[in-house]
Amino acid sequence: MKSLANLLAAGLLAGLVSVSAPAAEIGPLLAKLQAVGPNGKGHREAAEAWRDLARTDAAKLPDLLAALDHAGPLAANWISTAIDAVAQRTIESGGTLPAPELEKFVRDRRHAPRARRLAYEWLRRADPTAPERLIPGALDDPSVEMRRDAVARLLDQASELAGPQRKADAVALYHKALVAARDADQIALAAERLRSLGQTVDLARQFGFIVAWKVIGPFDNDEDQGSDKGYDAVYPPETGVNLASSCPGRHGVVRWIDYTAADDYGNVDLNVAFGVEKSVAGYASADFFSAGRQEVEIRVASDNALKIWLNGKLIDRRHVYHGSSQLDQYVTPIVLQPGRNRFLVKVCQNAQTQDWARGWGFQLRVCDRLGAAVLSGDRPGKEVRGESR
């Protein structure tokens, strides 16, 4: 009889466990998700742990979310899908999500931006009034997604201010949106609206594009048995940038010349600098002055094969021709040293003759990890200031 009671108790316990994993078990389970690696490493153990975590009580969602703070890209996806499973199961079964705890999590900016955003999205489901409390204050949020919602709200407000008597208010709102925005589409929209209201906007500066370059070329990039030999050829600029020097180019002696990117997106058009050519390589160099050592990103776009050096060290290479060019397509973290930092960009054009293969150039901007412009200390012009810097 006693054994039957024990059996029933064990069964009841097992049933409870199957519905909700005890809190004490969450740590080891999360550790298995954190341990996943490339090439399927640790997946079997992680899949078992994931099933248990998916049965966790919704009250533990903040703990699951906090696990994202230190998760690598693969582990983050294991954890976030478990969070989805817990939250969705809770809502579908008529339960409630811990809205106050989720809101507290969102407000705590020490947590990973992605974790806070995920918490916010489930909070929004549990409490539709939450956005009104959280979004207006997110203009300087470290989460680009939270910030985007805040900027969108400002842009909407500004667009509703019609008529000359509200122009000053609209300009102020658009200006605020421009300063806060980190996504290119919102930056472009705010700039366009400001210009339509008679304001001057230095968009290239707002993005952080380097516009003042020295360029030299063209050099040969002829194809030899299907290979563009100029890409790996070491022309004189690669052995040391001396802006006062000259060297042999494709058509004779070439020298460094000034080139200023004049458009909003800092495009360096080597077809303009050197004339339209095929199977050629060109170089561009720019000095960037940093007040101190700082970790930043360079974000580059090009339709051509590239190599990029910083202070003589190769930091990126992209051997791709005419595969489409998109803003920020190549993002590379770098460390700027105090004082002068010198960028050198090699841009190779191939032999393709189609209209869409005409482009020969690049754009390069320096920014922080959210996409805010980081400007060279010697850059002329007035900085747009705002609360979100």
Add this chain to the structure above:
Amino acid sequence: MWRFFWCTCTCPRKRGHGTQLSATETKLNRVSSVGNALRGIPGVGKGGAQRSSRNATEGVPYSLLRVAVAAIAVLLFCGSDWLQFRGTDNASVGGDKQLPLRFGPDEHVAWKAALPGSGPSGPIVVRGRVVVTAASGASQDRLHVLALDAASGKLRWQRQLWATGSTTHNPFGGVAANTPASDGRRIFALFSSNDLVCFDLDGNLQWLRGLSYECPLARNNAGMASSPLVVGGAVIAQVQNAGESFVVAIDASTGQTRWRIEREQAPIWSSPTVLRGKTPADDLVLLQSRSNFTAYDPATGRVRAVYDHWCDTIASATTCGGRVFLPAAGIHALGCDLTAGRMTLLWSQPRLRAGESSPVACGGRLYVVKDGSILVCGDASDGRILWQLRLKGPIWATPVLAGGYLYLVNHDGLVQTVRLGDKPEVVGGSRIDPGVLASPAVADGALYFRCPQSLWKVARISP
């Protein structure tokens, strides 16, 4: 040597693919137990043995039997499902059942469901679930996999991930560009970022691979769109671009790499195609490139046959009756001679030049949408042009054939229904949301259309 035969049915699904049985857990368990029982068969062991006679069970490697059992399970329970891009056999054919020729808001639209993001990927249908992928966010780095109830359109589950690879893409396309695939028990979703994730049918995560996270130079600035193929218990992903390029076979149950082969570094957006053999163990994987067309053994990655000719880069090959119809500035009809290790040209027809959508072969005929939105029908036996029909375009989505009608949806969301035969005719024009790039799915007497932000089910509904 492969034996060629013409499929004369309206549905070319072979080996009983067209048979629909009720999908009960009891039956699935029974099939699984057969698989378990096989492990005890004397002589059915692991390893290394050469492939034995097709008719003999004795001496067949266990892995092949396991693949066969899994394939049988898929056939039994997913007979009328639509398990991957262009359907279970990549044939774009959805059976004999006649579907609505035209439909509208109050006519034959069973349901319409909102999606959390955009994407050119098509839906698949597996055991009562419609599965679709989407991407959202300013840079489309939020990846979604959704399963909706096929009967009601209600969301069964949704999971989100963050892209671990590049999300750079042509604005016309999207990051959710690759149609997901299923083996009837699991779902495999691949994105342009080369994130490949596996869920079971209830949304439980099984494994995930960041193929670009593992190989950062495997990326395409215009986006990648090749859909995964499930064959022989493996998920085949063709990651081919101007950077690091490869084809990888990933074990469907474990997520581990079975084999990986370097590929030409030149972009391809077409998808792997299955060439069904006499038994599942004889199935082949066909891959296009800019320099050749290759048939691989999905179990080992061994090259079984090569056709030394460049291929189109967007439209994918299709097969019917053992023949391969390869888009290569026109159609090249190929026979596969495994003994000689080559594919041989039977005929070629430059006037059957596919635009962006893939050809459809069925009933001895070949249907191709060429540039200018002209539907061209050719005789599959010799490539003779039989007729042409101008449609309203542009048409990016591969058409589907069901009940003797071809359904073509253009980018504006106009679904044109063409009655096939010797005198083709557009018999229906129906509207869904604009911006369509995805090929529809056909399953259980219904059509499923994926629009940028919505999913539609169209089925006969009695007034």
